[in-house]
Amino acid sequence: MKGKTLLYLSIVLSMMLAVVPMSSVKGSPATVLSIEPPLVEDTVPVCNNFTVDIYVTDVVGLWAWKVNLTWDPAVLEVLEVTEGPFLSGQASPTAFVVAPFDPATGFIPEISCGSIKVPAKTATGSGVLATVKFHVIAPGECDIVIKDTVMIGPPPSMDPLVYTVEIGHFKLSPPPPTSPEAIFTPLTCTMVYVGDWVTLDGRASTDGWDTLPDPPGGHTVDINDYKWLIDFLNGTTVEMHGDYIPDAFQCDKPGDVAITLTVNATDPLQPDHSDYEPIDSETHTIHQASKPMGVVIDVYTEKGGEGLGINWDADPPVQWPWSTAWSDAFAPQEEVTVYAKVTYNNDSVQNKPVAFEVKDETGTGVVYRTVFTDADGIASFTFRLIWECNKTFTTNYEVWEIWASVSVSEIEKLDVVKFRYGWLVQIEEIDAPGQVDKPVKPENFVAFEVTLLLKNLIHWPSNNKAVYITVVVYDVCGVPIAVAKVPDLLVPEDAYYWDPIFTLLVPPWTYRGTGMIYANIFTGAPQDGGVPVCSEVSTPIWLGRP
Amino acid sequence: MIWYNGVSVHASPALTLTVTTDKPEYYPNENVTIYGNLTVDETPVTDGLVAIQVKNPSGQTLMFRTEITGTPPSITPYVAVRSIIPCNSTGGPKDSFGRGTLAFFKLIVTNYDIDPRRALMAVSTFYSDNVPFCYSSFECELVEKTTTSIIFCLPIPQDATLGNSTAYGNAYSDLPENGGWPYCTEKSTTFLITSEGFSLSPTMSEQTNQLATTLQLEGNYNTTFKLSWETGAGDYAIYATSRYYGEEIFTNTTFSVKLQGDFDGDGDVDFTDLFVTMIGTYYYNYWNEGTYDPKADFDGDGDIDFTDLFIYMIGTYYYNYWL
Numbered sequence: 001m002k003g004k005t006l007l008y009l010s011i012v013l014s015m016m017l018a019v020v021p022m023s024s025v026k027g028s029p030a031t032v033l034s035i036e037p038p039l040v041e042d043t044v045p046v047c048n049n050f051t052v053d054i055y056v057t058d059v060v061g062l063w064a065w066k067v068n069l070t071w072d073p074a075v076l077e078v079l080e081v082t083e084g085p086f087l088s089g090q091a092s093p094t095a096f097v098v099a100p101f102d103p104a105t106g107f108i109p110e111i112s113c114g115s116i117k118v119p120a121k122t123a124t125g126s127g128v129l130a131t132v133k134f135h136v137i138a139p140g141e142c143d144i145v146i147k148d149t150v151m152i153g154p155p156p157s158m159d160p161l162v163y164t165v166e167i168g169h170f171k172l173s174p175p176p177p178t179s180p181e182a183i184f185t186p187l188t189c190t191m192v193y194v195g196d197w198v199t200l201d202g203r204a205s206t207d208g209w210d211t212l213p214d215p216p217g218g219h220t221v222d223i224n225d226y227k228w229l230i231d232f233l234n235g236t237t238v239e240m241h242g243d244y245i246p247d248a249f250q251c252d253k254p255g256d257v258a259i260t261l262t263v264n265a266t267d268p269l270q271p272d273h274s275d276y277e278p279i280d281s282e283t284h285t286i287h288q289a290s291k292p293m294g295v296v297i298d299v300y301t302e303k304g305g306e307g308l309g310i311n312w313d314a315d316p317p318v319q320w321p322w323s324t325a326w327s328d329a330f331a332p333q334e335e336v337t338v339y340a341k342v343t344y345n346n347d348s349v350q351n352k353p354v355a356f357e358v359k360d361e362t363g364t365g366v367v368y369r370t371v372f373t374d375a376d377g378i379a380s381f382t383f384r385l386i387w388e389c390n391k392t393f394t395t396n397y398e399v400w401e402i403w404a405s406v407s408v409s410e411i412e413k414l415d416v417v418k419f420r421y422g423w424l425v426q427i428e429e430i431d432a433p434g435q436v437d438k439p440v441k442p443e444n445f446v447a448f449e450v451t452l453l454l455k456n457l458i459h460w461p462s463n464n465k466a467v468y469i470t471v472v473v474y475d476v477c478g479v480p481i482a483v484a485k486v487p488d489l490l491v492p493e494d495a496y497y498w499d500p501i502f503t504l505l506v507p508p509w510t511y512r513g514t515g516m517i518y519a520n521i522f523t524g525a526p527q528d529g530g531v532p533v534c535s536e537v538s539t540p541i542w543l544g545r546p
Numbered sequence: 547m548i549w550y551n552g553v554s555v556h557a558s559p560a561l562t563l564t565v566t567t568d569k570p571e572y573y574p575n576e577n578v579t580i581y582g583n584l585t586v587d588e589t590p591v592t593d594g595l596v597a598i599q600v601k602n603p604s605g606q607t608l609m610f611r612t613e614i615t616g617t618p619p620s621i622t623p624y625v626a627v628r629s630i631i632p633c634n635s636t637g638g639p640k641d642s643f644g645r646g647t648l649a650f651f652k653l654i655v656t657n658y659d660i661d662p663r664r665a666l667m668a669v670s671t672f673y674s675d676n677v678p679f680c681y682s683s684f685e686c687e688l689v690e691k692t693t694t695s696i697i698f699c700l701p702i703p704q705d706a707t708l709g710n711s712t713a714y715g716n717a718y719s720d721l722p723e724n725g726g727w728p729y730c731t732e733k734s735t736t737f738l739i740t741s742e743g744f745s746l747s748p749t750m751s752e753q754t755n756q757l758a759t760t761l762q763l764e765g766n767y768n769t770t771f772k773l774s775w776e777t778g779a780g781d782y783a784i785y786a787t788s789r790y791y792g793e794e795i796f797t798n799t800t801f802s803v804k805l806q807g808d809f810d811g812d813g814d815v816d817f818t819d820l821f822v823t824m825i826g827t828y829y830y831n832y833w834n835e836g837t838y839d840p841k842a843d844f845d846g847d848g849d850i851d852f853t854d855l856f857i858y859m860i861g862t863y864y865y866n867y868w869l
Contacts, residue, residue: 042628042656042658173622173626175658176621176659177621178660181660206660273791274791274792274793441776443602443604443606444703445680445703446606447606447607482699482701484697484698484699485635485696485697487637487697488695490689490692490694492689498686500684500685501686503668503683504682505680505699507701508703509646525637527636
């Protein structure tokens with residue numbers, strides 16, 4: 001009965017909104033009915049979703065509203081429209097109506113909402129009237145338009161409100177000429193037990209995009225062949241075809257297997273752009289290991305380290321076989337969550353006490369805990385990394401270890417995971433000229449380059465974060481004469497001696513003498529709450545002619 | 547395309563780029579027009595980009611520009627300058643800067659590639675009369691499919707020309723002088739230089755980011771800038787680069803700047819030029835107009851000849867040495 005009442009009220013509301021004469025509007029001229037955000041540009045790739053709000057700003061006495069919505073159906077698709085909290089928050093209950101629509105037409109004939117509270121209530125202020133969820137179909141550009149809009153005050157007069165309408169805009173630039181990319185599982189370092197079957201899955205590979213012969217946009221070039229080459233590294237190779245091959249091969253004995261996927265996306269439309277390469281290959285090396293029987297304990301952190309691992313200390317990193325698993329790196333005073341999974345013949349062992357020991361760079365035990373395994377056979381605890389007041393890293397990072405041991409049926413087993421502890425992004429060195437002359441007329445300044453040699457301890461991209469890098473130059477009197485900053489730079493994970501180069505300018509009013517260059521890395525601008533990511537690094541520089 | 551034994555073979559197209567100036571020599575405060583054309587297999591490239599870097603005689607970069615040879619390329623670049631915004635030191639929009647203060651420009655750059663791209667981002671500033679007065683750059687490897695912002699700091703000279711100025715933001719694969727080619731069309735913005743040491747504009751003017759290119763036809767490009775009154779004499783280097791469908795091209799040229807009054811051609815205007823002018827006038831008048839002035843007859847032999855010039859020049863050195 002209540003549903004029928006709402007439906008009836010909705011129909012009545014639509015009819016009332018439909019007959020409001022636009023010529024009689026009056027009210028606050030500051031009111032704006034808009035799409036928020038007004039511009040979505042190159043932030044949402046194809047096959048992803050985003051939302052925009054139908055937003056009202058500075059409205060007074062809103063009782064009901066109505067819009068229709070248009071977009072380019074070749075670029076976007078509407079997935080759903082939901083009511084926003086603005087009207088329902090102040091004038092509940094409300095009747096929210098989205099007229100049936102065909103996504104292929106790029107048009108919703110009506111989105112409306114009105115308060116059905118008796119006596120009538122209205123909403124005042126700013127807020128979200130409705131939220132529209134879009135799906136990106138293809139690169140392109142289109143307006144997101146609200147038209148035939150109506151906003152009215154409460155009955156009985158139902159005066160139309162005065163407002164302006166602002167539309168939204170979506171833009172997704174077509175990609176540059178992009179070769180196909182071979183992406184597949186199993187990933188490098190995946191551990192497979194002898195006797196297990198290995199499934200090859202290359203469905204994550206990306207198609208190519210060629211911009212010839214049809215600029216300005218371009219076209220997708222589908223991958224037309226997936227070629228797998230299984231190299232058992234003993235002279236035996238097997239070739240297969242297909243994007244997904246369940247149970248492709250069976251591991252027979254401990255050792256490594258190199259798997260190479262070659263994808264071919266030859267463009268039938270010729271010519272190709274010279275930057276377009278139709279073939280891409282990727283090789284992963286997996287490790288076959290004997291299936292552990294009996295009691296097994298595996299210790300790791302929330303940043304990885306399950307099973308066997310990689311030694312990132314080696315250059316290049318040593319992969320299989322390696323006796324110690326490595327977690328990703330941790331920053332000073334960061335909280336570490338430690339897990340230890342206990343199994344017996346691959347079955348979880350519950351309610352067993354597990355001993356943990358955390359050892360610092362010097363091998364000194366700094367944390368000892370006993371934790372019982374849960375229903376999944378996992379014991380876990382947390383600790384925050386020690387940060388002494390006078391802490392300095394003797395090298396650019398330390399290596400810490402977490403040990404875990406357990407006894408099942410008087411069979412004692414232990415495991416260890418290591419991690420790097422230090423400034424996650426750090427300045428190794430400042431490379432700058434020893435001397436820069438002061439400008440001599442007619443020059444207004446003299447430019448010189450400062451190169452920062454950066455290191456990023458983070459290994460997994462998901463743990464990587466953009467940083468705020470600054471370089472400032474003082475002259476001999478302590479006067480800052482030049483500054484440069486990059487507010488949101490992403491240093492590639494595992495980067496070693498990554499080298500952004502700043503061009504700085506010496507002004508003529510520089511005092512002659514030995515100045516200093518200071519380089520800093522923050523999580524953000526200090527005024528926005530950014531904090532240091534690492535120690536400041538400085539180097540002297542002679543400013544002026546000797 | 548070449549036919550070889552009945553089989554078509556695609557040869558690499560020959561990309562050529564020329565660069566020249568409208569004059570070989572300039573004086574301060576003159577306009578310098580740099581122009582050229584970009585062709586592939588002798589056909590004009592009508593959607594190409596040309597990077598231009600100009601360096602002064604002391605090796606300092608004077609300016610960076612990116613010009614188009616017709617219409618902007620239609621395909622998405624690997625690295626694109628999305629916008630350039632004059633701002634304060636923290637990136638907040640600001641449209642005017644006082645003489646002797648630091649101006650900041652926020653450049654927003656996107657790497658659309660699926661691979662990391664090494665890029666050099668540069669900002670060049672020009673006074674309202676088109677005199678380049680400052681630049682700054684930042685070079686790094688941009689992580690794939692990421693957007694990065696850089697805040698450039700450029701000092702406004704104490705004697706800066708007041709009024710509306712322009713900043714151009716560019717992205718290159720490297721310095722053009724090192725063969726770096728332009729990734730994308732340049733973006734520009736205007737800002738105000740005031741006589742005060744702080745912003746005079748309490749309200750923000752609308753940002754005027756625009757494509758700072760002019761329509762070029764038939765593969766031609768050109769750009770004009772003005773030499774300042776204080777321009778130093780000597781040879782200026784121009785580096786021009788381009789990349790078109792995988793082919794890269796680099797070329798360079800020079801022009802020279804002479805100073806008015808630099809009669810001895812030593813790159814400055816000083817007492818020597820003054821004296822040379824004076825004795826030269828007497829010398830010219832004697833031999834061409836028959837006018838004899840005994841003030842210039844240093845050896846007193848009744849004429850003004852090389853001996854007098856010699857004595858005068860020695861006298862100058864004597865003067866220079868002792869005084």
